[in-house]
Amino acid sequence: MRALGIILAGGNNNRMRELSNRRAIAAMPVAGSYRSIDFALSNMTNSHIAKVAVLTQYNARSLNEHLSSSKWWNFGRKQGGLFVFTPTITPDNSFWYQGTADAIYQNLDFLKRSHEPYVVIASGDCVYKLDYNKVLEYHIAKRADVTIVCKDVDANEDVTRFGVLRMNEDYRIEEFEEKPMLSDYHTISTGIYVIRRRQLIEMIERCAQEGRHDFVKDILIRYKNLKRIYGYKIQDYWNNISTVEAYYKTNMDFLKPEVRDYFFRQYPGINSKIDDLPPAKYNPGCLVKNSLVSSGCIINGQVENSVLFKKVYVGNNCVIKNSIILNDVYLGDNTHIENCIVESRDTIRANSYYCGEGEIKVVVEKNERYAL
């Protein structure tokens, strides 16, 4: 137990549009049967990190429900455990978390009372598999103060929502810009960091004294010439889901056999909360092509190139194409859904027609299920 984990799960992003009205991004359902935070949590437990703190703030109800028991990820041990920290009012602080560094500062006692020499910081809105021990080995070998896991992206990819960096030939980070409008570099920070615990405490305390609150802007970028900050390149699949387009694309990626094989069949696996739903049911007249279907679904209509999350009901003569239907959605008969994301727990009236033109449409009807 060389490291403890911190998962930043408090964030919101207006580019998630209506989807983030319901829940924190870390609680977004992903790939049919998972939620976004399952990937970071499973990586922690698969890397034998036994003590993990999840820092939540924005709309955490759904996330808390998902984390109601830590046994699904093999936490809840006497040594270690899963800790969920939501902002609280204390005699010396009555603010919400004002930034990522402030979120850690407000829970600094958790770090101070731990004995693990290192800390792995990850965010709850990324889909990937990573053995953090490999990053830790690298961090030690480079004698780094901070190691940032980063990823090369295509030259034409929009990087305005990421931290963008440039490394020298030794992988030491020389340039680091947060969310630039225009950038010449195509290496982005994944928001995963490894840092010595005492180093982190020192930096966070200094940061708080100066009234600064952001881990990237106020610590990483300010310290980059003073401290040894290194980059570790992740070669495998990694995606951040915090815009509607990225969220849609990440889910659709799971229709590719190589992505399914990597996440679902290769060791180690991803864990999630167990829902005890019956097997999916395909009734006469259904036609399903190139789609992912989760447990509890009942399908009577046509589904093509789509991802059905848990407990979706597809009525007679429905046509679902290139769409994502989130958990517990009831689609009335003769409904047409194309290029859409249908928000969870919704009831879509019979004969509805939704088609995203040019961009992905987010469908929210908020009908009462039994009032139909």
Added chain:
Amino acid sequence: MIKKEMIAMLLAGGQGSRLGVLTEKVAKPAVAFGGKYRIIDFPLSNCINSGIDTVGVLTQYQPLRLNTHIGIGIPWDLDRNVGGVTVLPPYEKNGNSDWYTGTANAIFQNMAYMETYNPDYVLILSGDHIYKMDYEVMLDYHKANKADVTIACMPVPIEEASRFGVMITDGGGRITEFEEKPEHPRSNLASMGIYIFSWKTLKESLMALKDQPNCDFGKHILPYCRDNGKRLFAYEFNGYWKDVGTLGSYWEANMELIDIIPEFNLYEEFWKIYTKGDIIRPQYISGESVVERSIISEGAEIYGEVHNCVIGADVTIEKGAVVRDSIIMKHTRIGAGSQIDKSIIAESVDIGENVVTGVGEEAPNVLKPAVYGFGLVTIAENSVIPSGVKIGKNTAISGETTVEDYPDGELVSGGAIVKKDGE
């Protein structure tokens, strides 16, 4: 001070030999059912849904799968500080060590377990029926009648009643007589093998009959209670209840789950059935596949055709394979171009390419004609079927078979290949 009003004792030690090669290596309660479940999930879920949090599971025959499935009872919320689920195998004693020789004998040997919980009532269940039942309602009935024993009964068509233990009652539900598999049944109330005993009555009769060889509830305990003036009542149950004791009834009960609105509905919000599900990922249905009138579990990958099937978790059905009217359990692969008809294929089986099953006319099975009937093909877990072979009806296969095992590339109807380990 420990006190539980009612505890359950679940008899799960039987082999279930009429399921043939399916129960060769596992006890019947651990046989898969309905895609993702095992038979024991139904009584265990009924217990927790009825508010019973202390369950002793009596095992004897091939308990490994059962033990790993139950674990400490997490899937059923039966991991408790006091009570919860306890697996009770036969054990060595200071003299008189014995296997469980009968249903009542098994309970008798676990007297100490029951006494720990200081119960008022003990519910006796068996681990081989598919049903949803609120045992608390049955307990209320037991209390209201001031009964000593309450027996759950199902009205069955009178012509079928001779297959069961039949209860004859007075107008008020009190059992005056009972007959075991009578030729001319006088009543249509069949015993379901579910009993509630008041603790005193149970203890007294078990002690009285402790030297009875093969002590059995139906044959010995109930007659003893009746003869000693105990109040025996029949609790009539009218829901879905299915004994899956034979391959035919097992296949039928699975197939009933895929009706548009099945009589036994797993999709109801209320009264969930819990199971240990280690596979959570979604299933994938490919562009060239056809899936119709089937239920499919987590993580299955379908590239071929599936009609009228119950498919377990992590099953792969390759391109061009056509599977009809079949039950395919966990982790099994059906090779490309295979044609599977009316087959029961157990867990982790590997079916090669272009295998055809269920061909030809029916013929009685050479090994056990009474077991392998119904026109079914039954393939045991971990079996291997080589590419290109044909398999007829009423057949059974177990073990890693090779082309040499199939004369002329075919196992004709009524045939059987049962290999022992290491052969």
